[in-house]
Structure formats: structure tokens, C-alpha cells
Amino acid sequence: MARVLMVFVDGLGLGEAGDFNPLVTVPTPGFRSCLSGAPLTLEQAGFREEGALLLPLEATLGVKGPPQSATGQAALLTGENGAALLGRHLKGFPNRPLRELLQEKGLFKRLKDRGHQVDFANAFRPPFFEALDRGASFFSCTTTAAYYAGLSFHTLEDAEEGQALYADITHENLREQGYPLKVISPREAAGRLARLAAAQDFTLFEYFLTDLAAHSGDPKKIQEALTRLDGFVGALVRLLPPDTLLLLTSDHGNIEDMRARGHTLNPVPALVRGPGAEHFQEMAAITDVTPALLTYLARGQSGLGGGRAVVPR
Numbered sequence: 551m552a553r554v555l556m557v558f559v560d561g562l563g564l565g566e567a568g569d570f571n572p573l574v575t576v577p578t579p580g581f582r583s584c585l586s587g588a589p590l591t592l593e594q595a596g597f598r599e600e601g602a603l604l605l606p607l608e609a610t611l612g613v614k615g616p617p618q619s620a621t622g623q624a625a626l627l628t629g630e631n632g633a634a635l636l637g638r639h640l641k642g643f644p645n646r647p648l649r650e651l652l653q654e655k656g657l658f659k660r661l662k663d664r665g666h667q668v669d670f671a672n673a674f675r676p677p678f679f680e681a682l683d684r685g686a687s688f689f690s691c692t693t694t695a696a697y698y699a700g701l702s703f704h705t706l707e708d709a710e711e712g713q714a715l716y717a718d719i720t721h722e723n724l725r726e727q728g729y730p731l732k733v734i735s736p737r738e739a740a741g742r743l744a745r746l747a748a749a750q751d752f753t754l755f756e757y758f759l760t761d762l763a764a765h766s767g768d769p770k771k772i773q774e775a776l777t778r779l780d781g782f783v784g785a786l787v788r789l790l791p792p793d794t795l796l797l798l799t800s801d802h803g804n805i806e807d808m809r810a811r812g813h814t815l816n817p818v819p820a821l822v823r824g825p826g827a828e829h830f831q832e833m834a835a836i837t838d839v840t841p842a843l844l845t846y847l848a849r850g851q852s853g854l855g856g857g858r859a860v861v862p863r
């Protein structure tokens with residue numbers, strides 16, 4: 551039975567190597583360990599070895615202007631081109647047409663409807679639950695997709711007990727906001743997520759400090775956001791059980807090019823590692839992620855291994 555851990559990283563593009571690219575200038579031993587020592591840049595697109603791939607995914611969706619989070623994440627989580635639907639890229643949180651798309655075609659819901667066990671591993675602060683109770687509908691795409699799938703959202707108590715992970719990976723930003731959770735290392739966080747993913751068919755974890763840091767233009771914040779992610783990813787690939795596939799991807803570029811503070815037109819990486827990674831080799835755009843995940847997990851569910859049709863005798 552194949553399992554999937556999807557790590558969604560906001561604002562991580564696959565850009566050219568150069569002194570403007572923090573994926574080159576900041577030490578990233580974790581990413582490099584996945585790429586035979588090379589940095590996570592456009593030059594490595596097409597990298598493959600046994601059970602591992604790095605693909606460039608087109609993120610502009612054929613719509614003019616820099617890609618944005620609401621349309622990009624909706625594309626990732628539904629397989630539908632939300633930007634073409636709206637005729638533009640939409641920042642931040644989904645509007646009504648995108649919410650309807652997530653309600654109808656969201657990845658969590660479709661997996662659940664097919665009998666898969668799914669979990670959105672992120673923990674949320676109390677204000678989120680207060681907003682939910684008030685009937686607010688202004689949330690990110692991932693949250694909206696989880697909501698329409700009827701998933702239960704994890705609390706900070708869950709994070710404290712090791713049953714969820716806060717979006718900052720280490721709890722450091724959470725502590726700055728006045729929530730006194732114990733700080734954990736990126737390696738501990740990876741071990742926790744690996745354990746949580748082993749209990750599900752599909753687990754999603756979302757990290758967005760990369761996009762926030764890149765928008766700030768502050769080299770220290772950029773280095774911190776990348777170093778934390780890199781330590782986490784490096785540990786994850788060592789700690790994930792052999793039956794669990796890691797798929798790390800993004801909605802649009804940003805942090806890979808410090809010559810500008812906004813989103814880039816670069817493709818985003820799809821870093822795939824684990825059993826049957828080659829199943830994902832045809833992906834070319836962020837709209838291809840959901841269809842590929844659905845067929846990959848269906849294959850595991852049927853127990854057919856290679857995904858070939860078997861004629862019953």
C-alpha cells in the first residue's frame with residue numbers, strides 16, 4: 551500500500567543558479583542530498599535516480615502576469631486551472647468561484663470519497679477556530695479544501711502532543727506570537743511528520759514562511775526560512791518509511807530570485823522521492839499534481855503494484 555506525504559511550500563520556484571538565488575547562496579545540505587550534491591535550481595530539472603525525480607512544473611497557468619497563491623493553490627489542489635477560470639491570477643485566499651471549485655474538486659474530498667484516510671497535518675491557533683465557529687469563509691485554499699472534505703483541524707494541543715505540526719515547523723514563530731509551545735528542531739519535526747504520515751494514505755503539510763520571507767526582502771529572514779525548510783526536508787527523506795512517497799511542490803516562485811520581491815515566472819519544483827516515483831514523471835504543470843496523486847493512490851489501493859489491468863480468471 552503506497553502512502554503519500556505532500557509538502558506544500560509557498561513561493562519556492564525552480565530558478566537559474568546565480569548569486570541572486572538563495573537556494574545556491576544559503577547552505578542547503580538537505581535539498582542537495584536529494585540531488586547528488588547539486589542545489590535545487592533549474593539546472594537540475596529532469597534529475598532522476600532510482601525512486602527519485604525532480605521535475606519543473608509550469609506555474610503561470612497560461613495567464614498573463616505573475617502567478618499568485620489563491621489561483622496557484624487551487625490549481626495544485628484540484629487539478630483545474632483556476633486562473634483561466636477567473637481570467638486572472640488571484641492573490642491570497644480563494645474567492646467564491648475558487649471556493650466552489652475546491653468544494654467540488656478538492657483533492658482531500660476526492661481521496662476521502664474513494665475511501666482513503668487523509669490528514670491535513672498543520673496545527674491551527676485558537677483564533678482560527680473562533681473564525682470557523684463564526685462561520686467565516688476567508689481561509690487559504692488548503693484550509694478551504696480540508697474544510698469541504700469535512701476533515702478535522704488540528705489544534706495547538708495536538709501539536710504539543712506530537713499529533714500535528716505548526717506551519718513554522720519549529721514553533722519559534724508561534725512562541726513569538728505568545729503561544730508557549732516547546733521549540734522542536736527541524737529534524738524532530740520531520741520525525742513527527744514521518745510518523746503521522748505512516749498512519750494515513752495521504753497527508754498534507756503546508757509551509758509558507760518561504761513566501762513571507764521572500765516578500766520581506768530581508769536576507770536574514772530568507773536564510774532562516776530556507777535553512778529551517780532544508781533541515782526538515784533533509785531529515786524527512788531519511789526518516790520516511792519505505793512505503794511512503796514524498797512529493798514536495800509549490801504554487802509559484804519567489805524565494806529563488808532575490809532581484810525582485812514579488813512572485814517570479816519560474817516553474818516550481820516537484821521533488822518526488824519514494825516507491826513508484828516514476829509514476830509522476832509526466833507532470834508538467836501544477837494542474838497535473840492532483841490527477842497524478844489520485845491515480846498513484848488508486849494504484850496502491852487496488853494492490854496491483856504496477857498499475858496494469860488484471861483480467862480476473
Ligand SMILES: [Zn+2]
Nearest residue numbers: 561761765804
Ligand atoms: Zn506571495
